[in-house]
Amino acid sequence: MSSTRKEPPDLAALLRKRKAEEELASKPRFIPKKERERLEAEKKAKEEEERKRKLVKNGTTPKQSIPTGPKALRNDAPPERVNGGGDRDRDPRDRGNRQGGKRGAGDEDDKRVKMERNDEAELRAKYMGPLVNQSTFSAKKKRRRTAANKFNFDWDADDDTSRPFDPIYAERVEPLFRLGGYETTDELIQRKAEAIRRGDPETGEQRARELLEQHERAKKQAERKNLGKHWSEKSLEDMKERDWRIFKENFGIATKGGAIPNPMRSWQESHLPRRLLNIVADVGYDEPSPIQRAAIPIALQARDLIGVAVTGSGKTAAFLLPLLVYISELPPLAEYNKNDGPYALILAPTRELVQQIESEARKFATPLGFTVVSIVGGHSLEEQAFALRNGAEIIVATPGRLVDCLERRLLVFTQCCYIIMDEADRMIDQGFEEPLTKILDALPVGNEKPDTDDAENPQIMSRYLGGKDRYRQTMMYTATMPPLVEKIAKKYLRRPAIVTIGNAGEAVDTVEQRVEFVAGEDKRKRRLQEILNSGQFKPPIIVFVNIKRNCDMVARDIKGMGFSAVTLHGSKTQEQREAALASLRNGQIDILVATDLAGRGIDVPDVSLVVNFNMANNIESYTHRIGRTGRAGKSGVAITFLGPEDNDVLYDLKQIISKSTISKVPDELRRHEAAQSKPQRGAKKIEDSSGFGGKGGQW
Structure with a gap:
């Protein structure tokens, strides 16, 4: 060993080198399979070479002959022969190691590395002070520890994931479920179960039985829920509560009251008589409006009804069609009862609305043989009395002129059992509260509905009283619900169902x-x-x-x-x-x-x-x-x-x-x-009407 001391290495260079090595070691590196195989082969070769070297070192293998010819001049010849000096040109330490067998090149390298580390430690202590509170954590050891337990995601070449010879896969069937609903057959499931039995003799029977049971459960669940279908694709029997909720939301229908039937989805499901449905088709009503969908099934059950809907929503047909079904079940007008008054009464606030309702009612009533008469101001009482000479099943009137007819005994309501108040809020606004009350009080009281739960029972309300009369059915259609309208509804309607289309008092979105x-x-x-x-x-x-x-x-x-x-x-x-x-x-x-x-x-x-x-x-x-x-x-x-x-x-x-x-x-x-804020003072009173003497409102 030389007596001269080596110069200590540069501290900064050593730190940069170590930092670069640690960063390189900390980065994950993906090694392909072929590269791993190559590295493994090299590792085995090195291990084999090290094993042979140890055997030679321990003297357990015969000495190899030293080449003396031209082969000694080759690059792979022993260095002592190439240099021509033998042991005299070799380092004394190497000669001692080779002769004694106790010290080798590896020991010398370890000693040299140890000296370099000591020099590095001395420099660090000289310039940076002694190390205190040094962590013993090693990222390399941590990575080695965790990497040993990591799962290997590589496929094993010996594994066959296709299983081409499995009879279950050879006889593949359609999936049990498809998007949009249940689309399988029992035959396909049976075939799959048989394939399982043939392919798996040990547990195939149990697996096949479990498959069949799962199929039956899925089939029952699919039939119960009818998943994946819109309400328009379902039959009436398959409609569930969720479907009806979606249906009402689609048409803006809201209902209140007990025992309210579901809306009708089409005219064919309305339970109207076939003859009346033919008339509806002839008139040109292709699809029912929202108020018609909700109100007609309720009215057909003899329930009192309050319909809140915006103007122009088809309210006229909504109350006319159930009215015609109602009076169709009553005895026809003849000589003995034609002077007892109408079966049905429709009240409206203006002459124009009365005439519009009369025109619409005649489209449906005339083919059924019913008579519709309007009573409005602007025409003489004699002319209207002449129109009533043979009786009329349906009367459409304004409240003012109808009161005139009652006071002059031109009309009675002995057998009237169906009352409709259209635009009730407008009638109140025009000052028709008093005549409206007179008309409703003039109706017979013997067929009033009881204010009990029986008023919500369609079977009880559809019965005849005394053989020919039926319970009075009262309906009120309005666009808004002011307090006076609610007062009249509470007095004359019995347990009414309330149907609201959209939001009351709001304009239509069209x-x-x-x-x-x-x-x-x-x-x-x-x-x-x-x-x-x-x-x-x-x-x-x-x-x-x-x-x-x-x-x-x-x-x-x-x-x-x-x-x-x-x-x-x-x-x-x-x-x-x-x-x-x-x-x-x-x-x-x-x-x-x-x-x-x-x-x-x-x-x-x-x-x-x-x-x-x-x-x-x-x-x-x-x-x-x-x-x-x-x-x-x-x-x-x-x-x-x-x-x-x-x-x-x-x-x-x-x-x-x-x-x-x-x-x-x-x-x-x-x-x-x-x-920015609603006026605090009371609502402005409307005083455009000057009375109800047969002329409606004076505007």
């Missing part, structure tokens, strides 16, 4: 609502002219104003713009009203200018635009005004002019527009001070 702040009559007329001249809206068009004298004035201005117009208000006679509506329906007139008299009950097909020249006094009237368009599933537009006089309704207007899915609240209305 009407796009627009509002514009236009102050002053002149500016509004100019804006109206711009709208009419834009060509975006085709006739018929309805323009609403608040007072009668404005009707003729606005209509005159519209005619000056080059459009044909007609007016409708309370000062018009019945003949003038009918002529105005007829001219609008047949296309002779483009624009109708009307008061709230036309807000309800006016069914003009294909109205493309409603203009509120003056905003309505309350949000209910506004809702019914814009309901003249967007009817029967078609779309429409409603444009409203606003001014300072409309501050009381701006909050409600903002709320109702914000609930629409196709309308947008303009920024001016959203930021308006009056639209």
